[in-house]
Structures are given as C-alpha cells and as structure tokens.
Amino acid sequence: xAVGAAATLVIALALHFFLVDAxxxxxLQRKEQAARTLAAxxxxxxxxxxxYEETGLVAESGLLDLYISRMAGNRDMHVSYxxxxxxxxxxxxxxDLTQFHKRLDDPLSRKALAATGMILSSVGDPFxxxxxxxxxxxxxxxxxxxxxxxxxxxxxxxxEIRGLKRKVLVLxxxxxxxxxxxxxxxxxxxxxxxxxxxxxLNSVHLGRLEPMPLPERNDELGDLQDSYRIMVDRLRKEEIxxxxxxxxxxxxxxxxxxxTLAAGIAHxxxxxxxxxxxxxxxxxxxxxxxxxxxxxxxxxxxxxERIRRAVSQLLDxxxxxxxxxxxxxxxxxxxxxxxxxxxxxxRSGIEVENRLPPLAVRGDAHKLEQVLxxxxxxxxAAMPSGGRLEFSHxxxxxxxxxxxxxxxxxxxxxxxxxxxxxxxTTKGNGKGTGLGLAVCRKIVEQHDGKISVxxxxxxxxxxxxxxxxxxxxxxxxGR
Ligand SMILES: Nc1ncnc2c1ncn2[C@@H]1O[C@H](COP(=O)(O)OP(=O)(O)OP(=O)(O)O)[C@@H](O)[C@H]1O
Ligand SMILES: [Mg+2]
Numbered sequence: 001x002a003v004g005a006a007a008t009l010v011i012a013l014a015l016h017f018f019l020v021d022a023x024x025x026x027x028l029q030r031k032e033q034a035a036r037t038l039a040a041x042x043x044x045x046x047x048x049x050x051x052y053e054e055t056g057l058v059a060e061s062g063l064l065d066l067y068i069s070r071m072a073g074n075r076d077m078h079v080s081y082x083x084x085x086x087x088x089x090x091x092x093x094x095x096d097l098t099q100f101h102k103r104l105d106d107p108l109s110r111k112a113l114a115a116t117g118m119i120l121s122s123v124g125d126p127f128x129x130x131x132x133x134x135x136x137x138x139x140x141x142x143x144x145x146x147x148x149x150x151x152x153x154x155x156x157x158x159x160e161i162r163g164l165k166r167k168v169l170v171l172x173x174x175x176x177x178x179x180x181x182x183x184x185x186x187x188x189x190x191x192x193x194x195x196x197x198x199x200x201l202n203s204v205h206l207g208r209l210e211p212m213p214l215p216e217r218n219d220e221l222g223d224l225q226d227s228y229r230i231m232v233d234r235l236r237k238e239e240i241x242x243x244x245x246x247x248x249x250x251x252x253x254x255x256x257x258x259x260t261l262a263a264g265i266a267h268x269x270x271x272x273x274x275x276x277x278x279x280x281x282x283x284x285x286x287x288x289x290x291x292x293x294x295x296x297x298x299x300x301x302x303x304x305e306r307i308r309r310a311v312s313q314l315l316d317x318x319x320x321x322x323x324x325x326x327x328x329x330x331x332x333x334x335x336x337x338x339x340x341x342x343x344x345x346x347r348s349g350i351e352v353e354n355r356l357p358p359l360a361v362r363g364d365a366h367k368l369e370q371v372l373x374x375x376x377x378x379x380x381a382a383m384p385s386g387g388r389l390e391f392s393h394x395x396x397x398x399x400x401x402x403x404x405x406x407x408x409x410x411x412x413x414x415x416x417x418x419x420x421x422x423x424x425t426t427k428g429n430g431k432g433t434g435l436g437l438a439v440c441r442k443i444v445e446q447h448d449g450k451i452s453v454x455x456x457x458x459x460x461x462x463x464x465x466x467x468x469x470x471x472x473x474x475x476x477x478g479r
Contacts, residue, residue, distance in 0.1 A: 001187040005180045012176035019168050024161055028126055028154075035152035038077065039118060039134040042067075042148060046084060047138040050092075050145035064093035071095070071150065080131050080151040087144055089113055108133055112147050129155050193221050200228060209236040246442055249422070250370065251320060253435040257373060258318045264343035268310045272303035279303070313340050317373070321366045323446075327470045328365040330402055331356035334391055337372040341380065349386035350379075356391050359400055362470040367443045371451075374436040375404050375463050381427065382408025382461065399449075400469050405462040411455040419453065440465075 049063045064084055071082045072095035083094040089104045108121055112135030124130030131151040138146045193215075200212040211232045214225050279300035283293065317340060334354055338345065345352060361368075379389050387407035394401045411419060418424045420441045425434030437451075444451045448468050455461035 001183060004183045004187075008176050008179040008183065012172040012179075016168055016172040019172075020161075020165055023164055023168070024127065027157060027160060027164075031126075031152065031154055031157060032120055032132055034078075035120065035132045035134045035150075036118060038079070038152065039136045039148065039150060042071070042150070043136050043138060046148050047140060047145060050084075050138055051140060054145060068093045068095050078153045078156070080153040082148075082150040084138070085109065085113065085147045085149065087113065087146060092146060108135075109149070111135070112149050115147075123151065126154050127158055127161055129158055193217065197221070197225060197228060204232055204235065209239055249435060250367075250439045250442065253374075253433065253439045254318070254320075254370060256433050256435070257370075257377065258314070260344075260377065261314055261317065261340065261373075264341065264347075265310050265314045267347075268343045269307050272306040276300045276303035276307070317369070321364075323364050323367065325362060325364055325447075327360055327362055328368065330359035330361050330368070330393075330400070330467070331391075332358070333365060333369050333372055334402075337369055337376055340373065341376055344377070344380050345389070348380055348383060350383055350389050351387070352389045352391075354391045356393060356402075359393055359402070360470055361400055361447075361467040363447045363467060364443075367446070368467075371440045371443050371465065372404075374440050375465075378436060379404065379406035379408060379461070381432075382406055382410075387460070395469075398469060399466050401464050401466045403462055403464055405460060407460040410457040410459050411453060411461050412457050416453055416455070420451070 045067065046064070049067070051057075068082045068084065071077055071079045079095075081095045083096075083099065083104075084092045085104060086092050089109055091099050091102050091104060094100055108123070111119065111121065112133075115135055116137060118134065118136040121133040121135075122130060123133050126132070131153055133149065133151055135147055135149045137144055138148055196212075196214060200214060203212060209232060211229045214228075216222065217225065276299070279296040282288065282296045283300070288296070313336075331354075334356055338352060338354065376389065383389075383406055388405075390403075390405045392403045392405070394403065415424075415426070420437045421434075422438040423434040424438075425432035427434075441451050444465055444467070450464075450466045452464045453461060454464070
C-alpha cells in the first residue's frame with residue numbers, strides 16, 4: 001500500500017510539472033500570436049503615415065507621435081514601449097520622449113532594421129515580467145520607409161502562470177488523495193480475507209484440526225480457502241490414524257509382554273496351587289484333629305489368595321484401558337511392577353533396591369506401568385546371571401526424574417539413539433520385537449515427558465524418565 005501511495009504521489013507530481021510546463025508554453029505562444037497580430041495590424045497605418053509624409057501629401061502633423069502615444073498609453077494593448085525608426089535607425093517617434101531623434105545602434109535595433117519580415121525577440125524572462133520585442137518593416141513592396149518596433153508586455157503572464165500552478169496543484173493533490181484513499185480501501189478489502197486465512201492456517205500450526213469458519217468466495221482466495229479446508233480435513237484424518245497406530249503399537253507390544261508375563265504367572269500359581277490342593281486333600285479326610293484342620297484351612301486360603309492376586313495382576317495389566325490422566329504415585333507403580341515381575345526377578349537372582357519416597361506425577365497409571373514393566377524386563381534380560389536393580393529419583397521445579405539403573409551388559413554408544421526406534425532389537429531368535437522402548441518413548445512423550453539412557457558396555461545401564469509434576473503439587477513430594 002505504501003509503495004502504491006508513493007507511486008501515486010510521484011505520478012501526480014510528474015503530471016503536475018508536465019501540465020504546468022505544457023500550459024506555460026501554450027500561454028507564451030498565445031502572447032506571441034497576440035504581439036504578432038498587433039504589430040501586423042499597426043503596420044498599415046504607420047506605413048501610410050510615412051508614405052504620405054514622403055510624398056508630401058501630408059505635412060509633419062504629429063500623427064506618428066499620436067499613434068505611438070495612444071498605443072503605449074492603452075493598457076488593453078499591453079504595449080510597454082513603441083517606436084518608429086527610419087531606415088538608418090533614427091528615432092522618428094518613441095513612446096519614451098527622451099529617445100527622440102537618437103540613432104539606435106543596439107543589437108536588437110540593428111536586427112530589426114536588417115529584417116525583411118516581422119521578427120520577434122525575447123527581452124528578459126518571459127515568465128518573470130519580460131517583454132516580446134516585435135519589429136516589422138514599414139514598406140510598400142521593395143520601398144522601405146522605416147521600422148515599427150513595439151514591446152509587447154508579458155507582465156500579466158507571470159500572474160496567469162501562478163494562478164494556473166495553484167489550480168493544477170489543487171487538482172493533482174485532490175486526484176492523488178482520491179487515488180490513495182481508493183488504494184487504502186482496496187488494500188483493506190483485499191487484506192481482510194487474506195488475514196483471516198492466515199489466522200486459520202496459524203491455528204493449524206497451533207494444533208487446531210477443525211477448519212475455522214470462513215465466508216464462501218468465488219475467486220482465487222475462495223480456491224485457497226477450499227484447499228485449506230481439504231488440508232485440515234486430511235490432517236485431522238491422519239492424526240486420527242496416527243493415534244490409532246500408536247495405540248495399536250502399544251497394544252501389540254503389550255500382548256508380546258503378556259506372553260512373557262504369563263509364563264512367570266504360571267510359575268507363581270504353580271506352588272500355591274500345589275499347596276492348596278494338598279490342604280484340600282487333607283481336609284477331605286474326616287478324622288482330622290481341629291488344630292490340623294484349621295492349619296490346612298489357613299494354608300488353602302492363603303494359597304488361593306496368592307493365586308487370585310497373581311491372576312488379577314496379569315488381568316489388570318492385559319486389560320486395555322482408556323487413557324486417563326490423573327495424579328498418580330510413581331513409587332506405587334514401581335512397587336506394582338516389581339510384584340508383577342516378581343517371578344522373573346527372583347529367577348534371575350536379581351537384587352532390587354527400591355527406596356523411593358511417594359512421587360506424585362500427572363499421568364495415566366496403566367500406561368506408566370507399561371513403561372516400567374518394559375524397562376524392568378529389559379534390565380532382567382540384561383542380567384541373566386544376577387545383578388542389582390536400583391530405583392532412585394531427582395527433582396527440579398516442575399518435573400521429576402525416575403532413574404532405573406541395572407548392572408547388566410550395558411549398551412554400546414552407537415545404539416543409544418537407536419534403542420528407542422521401533423523394531424530395533426539385539427535379541428536374536430525372535431526373542432524380542434524391538435518395540436518395548438519405542439512404546440515407552442511414545443507413552444512418555446504423550447505425558448510431555450522425556451526418556452533417555454546413559455550406559456557403557458559392561459557397566460550396566462541407567463534409564464531416565466522425566467515427567468511433569470501435577471501443577472498443585474509443585475515443590476512437594478507426592479502424598
Ligand atoms: N537395560 C538394558 N541393558 C542393555 N541393553 C538394553 C537395555 N534395555 C534395552 N537394551 C537394548 O535395547 C534394545 C531395544 O530394547 P526394546 O525393549 O525396545 O526391544 P527388545 O527388548 O529387544 O524387544 P521387546 O522389548 O519387544 O521384547 C534391546 O534389544 C537391547 O539391545
Ligand atoms: Mg524390551
């Protein structure tokens with residue numbers, strides 16, 4: 001708009017100068033024409049007077065002086081001076097009485113005397129009060145009696161030009177102002193829908209995947225708006241697909257984990273089941289003393305309770321829960337995970353150190369438990385012949401980091417970035433899907449958190465899970 005306005009102003013100014021210049025030239029031409037006409041119309045009477053004097057028809061009667069003084073005295077004729085010279089340049093008559101009987105020899109007079117036709121010469125600046133000097137020979141065919149010279153005054157021209165300049169300036173400024181106003185209105189009218197569309201596009205960038213309502217249009221901008229709607233629609237569909245795929249990946253990974261867990265649970269169930277069966281078998285015998293009866297009943301009851309808990313843990317883990325963000329205690333989740341993996345940990349002879357205080361985080365308890373199960377299962381796999389599994393934590397203002405350290409085989413540096421990629425596994429023979437840590441990362445990111453590893457081969461591995469703390473709990477430890 002600014003460029004348009006500046007261009008309009010420049011064009012208006014250029015137009016102004018061009019118009020004024022053209023009009024000045026035209027005015028000057030008109031003045032010259034008037035001077036010419038005046039000289040031409042006066043030529044005949046002056047020639048006649050000189051002719052009559054020459055032939056003696058009329059004696060010196062002062063006619064010349066009368067004509068000259070009338071011309072110079074008549075303001076409507078615009079004559080500043082007038083004179084009649086004889087062929088040698090002697091003044092026969094002059095509006096300036098002091099010039100009488102002088103012989104004029106200035107260049108302008110010489111030029112006038114030498115000219116065979118009417119000539120015009122400019123004296124002074126025509127636009128600043130100058131004069132047009134018109135000279136015309138007074139002759140009858142080749143007989144020359146003298147020369148008439150008159151100064152046609154241009155003093156009115158300067159005033160006319162000033163008036164003209166004022167008019168043209170007012171006109172050009174009004175035209176430029178009007179143009180700029182139209183430009184401004186047009187820019188506003190055009191910019192508004194563009195700005196609306198830009199806002200709509202920005203809202204997509206900020207995660208709004210619903211098309212913003214925009215007024216229908218039938219121009220190019222309307223096509224752009226249609227493209228915007230199609231784009232948002234496609235993005236929304238893709239986002240839905242992406243979430244679905246992510247959920248499916250997590251579920252697939254969970255199913256694979258459940259397979260491993262089920263084997264452990266089967267082992268966990270086996271011994272209390274044997275105990276319960278044995279007790280029930282003994283209770284079936286009628287001749288049992290009351291004390292023994294009570295003891296068998298207690299064993300059977302405890303065994304069945306252990307079986308119920310193991311089965312309900314597996315059931316709970318394998319159930320697909322809808323995502324539900326709430327405040328949960330991370331140390332409680334660690335304890336649940338250790339209980340679920342009790343058999344696997346015990347079987348590998350791993351020592352666990354868990355002295356976590358209650359740690360409140362905001363998240364989905366089931367999803368976070370899935371993360372913990374994956375990391376602990378990886379640690380167990382990294383320590384086939386025993387080791388230590390340690391849980392600690394670090395805090396800063398708004399977030400909390402859970403640190404899970406093992407003393408297993410460790411991870412080479414070049415794999416640190418890759419272990420979080422889907423399907424990256426070093427476990428051969430189809431033992432691992434390589435989805436465990438990929439799912440962990442997705443879940444942690446869903447919580448606005450971060451997961452990272454620090455490890456060297458042979459020196460164990462440390463996993464860091466940073467999660468935001470619940471807003472109300474800032475600066476405190478859980479509850
Ligand atoms: N605590 C750890 N110590 C050593 N290596 C580890 C540890 N945790 C993960 N890794 C390495 O990271 C790889 C990827 O782990 P991830 O959990 O994603 O897949 P996986 O364990 O191989 O398979 P899945 O978890 O699907 O059974 C593992 O194959 C292993 O090489
Ligand atoms: Mg794994």
